[in-house]
């Protein structure tokens with residue numbers, strides 16, 4: 305496993321091309337299976353009800369949702385009301401290879417970026433523990449990921465994320481601000497309908 309040299313926060317790890325083409329294809333099939341049972345839904349911002357530009361689903365015992373009432377983890381799909389599909393073993397394998405965490409992931413948030421989708425700078429802080437890292441897998445179109453510090457408003461560094469890249473946010477980097485400033489349309493042929501998938505594996509409860 306090759307880790308790129310970066311000037312980035314401690315606890316942030318970047319594994320370019322972690323997944324080869326065959327592994328990417330297999331993962332896309334796994335995610336197709338998940339979204340067949342738990343369709344992508346349109347999250348909205350709490351209070352304003354403004355839609356986020358990505359569509360989401362989840363797998364694993366818990367899933368992250370955003371609606372008019374807030375951001376939270378819950379065990380059911382907000383539209384169908386059924387439990388989230390099981391986490392595919394391939395995702396658990398990736399976690400075990402890169403997370404350096406004794407506990408299993410409990411949630412995999414699936415974000416789908418279509419044309420013009422972005423994600424504003426945010427911290428991932430809805431989990432009950434920050435002792436586990438967040439492991440993030442990129443599939444499909446290339447994106448520009450921005451990472452800053454733990455305070456809002458600081459400067460950010462751009463990182464190009466290609467299909468098959470994996471990043472880990474742990475330790476002192478766990479609460480760094482980050483977002484997606486752009487996605488390059490048609491930069492990958494991995495997904496039949498185009499776009500980008502980002503999978504984030506998380507531990508939600510203490511261990």
Ligand code: MD6
Pocket residue numbers: 415423428438439440449471473482483484502504
């Ligand atoms: C994305 N990623 O790559 C958005 N969060 O589309 C995230 O929001 C993220 O990549 C926490 C840790 C790693 C991430």
Ligand code: FE
Pocket residue numbers: 426427428482
């Ligand atoms: Fe995030």
